[in-house]
Amino acid sequence: xxxxxxxxxxxxxxxxxxxxxxxxxxxxxxxxxxxxxxxxxxxxxxxxxxxxxxxxxxxxxxxxxxxxxxxxxxxxxxxxxxxxxxxxxxxxxxxxxxxxxxxxxxxxxxxxxxxxxxxxxxxxxxxxxxxxxxxxxxxxxxxxxxxxxxxxxxxxxxxxxxxxxxxxxxxxxxxxxxxxxxxxxxxxxxxxxxxxxxxxxxxxxxxxxxxxxxx
Amino acid sequence: xxxxxxxxxxxxxxxxxxxxxxxxxxxxxxxxxxxxxxxxxxxxxxxxxxxxxxxxxxxxxxxxxxxxxxxxxxxxxxxxxxxxxxxxxxxxxxxxxxxxxxxxxxxxxxxxxxxxxxxxxxxxxxxxxxxxxxxxxxxxxxxxxxxxxxxxxxxxxxxxxxxxxxxxxxxxxxxxxxxxxxxxxxxxxxxxxxxxxxxxxxxxxxxxxxxxxxxxxxxxxxxxxxxxxxxxxxxxxxxxxxxxxxxxxxxxxxxxxxxxxxxxxxxxxxxxxxxxxxxxxxxxxxxxxxxxxxxxx
Numbered sequence: 001x002x003x004x005x006x007x008x009x010x011x012x013x014x015x016x017x018x019x020x021x022x023x024x025x026x027x028x029x030x031x032x033x034x035x036x037x038x039x040x041x042x043x044x045x046x047x048x049x050x051x052x053x054x055x056x057x058x059x060x061x062x063x064x065x066x067x068x069x070x071x072x073x074x075x076x077x078x079x080x081x082x083x084x085x086x087x088x089x090x091x092x093x094x095x096x097x098x099x100x101x102x103x104x105x106x107x108x109x110x111x112x113x114x115x116x117x118x119x120x121x122x123x124x125x126x127x128x129x130x131x132x133x134x135x136x137x138x139x140x141x142x143x144x145x146x147x148x149x150x151x152x153x154x155x156x157x158x159x160x161x162x163x164x165x166x167x168x169x170x171x172x173x174x175x176x177x178x179x180x181x182x183x184x185x186x187x188x189x190x191x192x193x194x195x196x197x198x199x200x201x202x203x204x205x206x207x208x209x210x211x212x213x214x215x
Numbered sequence: 216x217x218x219x220x221x222x223x224x225x226x227x228x229x230x231x232x233x234x235x236x237x238x239x240x241x242x243x244x245x246x247x248x249x250x251x252x253x254x255x256x257x258x259x260x261x262x263x264x265x266x267x268x269x270x271x272x273x274x275x276x277x278x279x280x281x282x283x284x285x286x287x288x289x290x291x292x293x294x295x296x297x298x299x300x301x302x303x304x305x306x307x308x309x310x311x312x313x314x315x316x317x318x319x320x321x322x323x324x325x326x327x328x329x330x331x332x333x334x335x336x337x338x339x340x341x342x343x344x345x346x347x348x349x350x351x352x353x354x355x356x357x358x359x360x361x362x363x364x365x366x367x368x369x370x371x372x373x374x375x376x377x378x379x380x381x382x383x384x385x386x387x388x389x390x391x392x393x394x395x396x397x398x399x400x401x402x403x404x405x406x407x408x409x410x411x412x413x414x415x416x417x418x419x420x421x422x423x424x425x426x427x428x429x430x431x432x433x434x435x436x437x438x439x440x441x442x443x444x445x446x447x448x449x450x451x452x453x454x455x456x457x458x459x460x461x462x463x464x465x466x467x468x469x470x471x472x473x474x475x476x477x478x479x480x481x482x483x484x485x486x487x488x489x490x491x492x493x494x495x496x497x498x499x500x501x502x503x504x505x506x507x508x509x510x511x512x
Contacts, residue, residue: 118356120318121345136360197282
C-alpha cells in the first residue's frame, strides 16, 4: 500500500507540475493579449479580444469532468490513449489554459494605469511595455497565480482519476471507493492536503521575497 | 550683399571664435552647437527648439453632451523658457497635457516642434518624438518593482543604449537630483519628494527638448514642494531645458516661472511675464485666482 501511495503521489506531482507548466505557456500570452487588445489597451484590437474572450469563456463554462470525456478523441490523437498520466495532462492543460489566461489578465489589470501611460509617453512600444512594465510589475502576482493554478490542478487531477487518469485521485476511487479501503481514501486525502499546504506556503514565500513593495 | 549659406561658410574663419561670441551674447550651448553644425551642412539654423501650439481644439463627446475642452488655443514656447500654465479644474489643463505628451490627437490645430508637425508623425517617428519629451506626473508613476537606478535607466533601456553609457548617464542624473544615497532603494522606501526626484531624473534621462511637469508638487507638502521647485530651477539653470509646469497652484507659478499662461474654460485667457500678469491681471479668472491666493496667505 505504501508503494501504491508513493507512486500515486509522484504521479499526481508529475501531472500537476507538467500541466501547470504547459498551462502557463499557453495561458500567459492569451492573458497578455486579452489585456493589450482591449478597447483602452495599449494595442487595441477589439475583434481579436472578443474572439479570444469568447473561446476562454466557452472552455471555462464546461465542467471539468465533462471536458475530460469530451476531449477523449483529441487526447487519443495527442498521446495515443485516453487514460493514464499523459492523457490527464492533456485534458488538464486544455482546461487550465483559459483559467490561467483570466488570472493573468486580472494580475495585469492591477498594474498602475498611470505607469502604463507614462511608459507610452516615453516612447515605449507595446512589446516593450508588456515586457518591461506589465510583466515586471506583476511578478509577485504571477507567482501567486502559479500556486493558485497548481492547487486547482491538484483538484482537477483527482477528478481525472475518475476516468482512470492516474495519480492519487485514481487510487482513491479504485481502492477507497470500489474496494472499500477507507484507510487508502483517508491517506490520499491527507497527502493532498499536505501537498496543497506546501505549494501554497512555498510560492507565498517566493512571491513575498520577490515583491519590492515590501520594505 | 546677400550672404547665401554657401558664401557664409567663407565668412566663418573659426567656429571656436564664433562659439565664444554666441555664448557671450547669450545663446545657449545646445543652440550654439546646433547652429554651428548647421553651417557645415548649409542649412543655416539659428534658433532653438521652438514649440508652437497652433489653434489647438479638442472636444469630448458622451451620449448627449459635447464638452469643448480646448477651444482654439495658440501659443509659442521658446527654447529654454520656464513657463507656467495655470487654471482651476475643468479649465482644460489635463487635455492640454494629453495633446502635448502626444497620447491624444486634437480635433483641429496642431503643435509644431521647430518645423515638425507633431500630429503628422506616425509609427517610429512618433515614438522617437515621444522620447524627446520628458514628463513628470503628479502621481510619480515609478516602477514599483525596480530600484531608483533602474527607474531612471528605463527610458534609456527603451532605446537600447549600452550598459556603460546608461550607467554613466544615470549616475549623473542621480547626483543632479541629489539621490546618491538612495540609488538602490525601491520606491516603497522613498518619501513623496524623493519619488518625484526620481521621476524628474527619469524624465531628463533622454535629454528631452521639453520637460513637461503635470502638477508636479500637488501631492507634496509645502516644504517638499519648495525643494522640488528649487530642483527644477537648478535644472533649468544648468541644462537650459525648456520647462512647462501645468498646475492649479498659483504659488508654484509665482515662485519659479518667468512666463505664465492662464487657462479658463478651454481657452488661454492671459499670457505674459509672471510679474506683468500677476501685478496687473486683466482677466476675471486671473483676478479670482489671485484673490484666493491672497485669502490663503
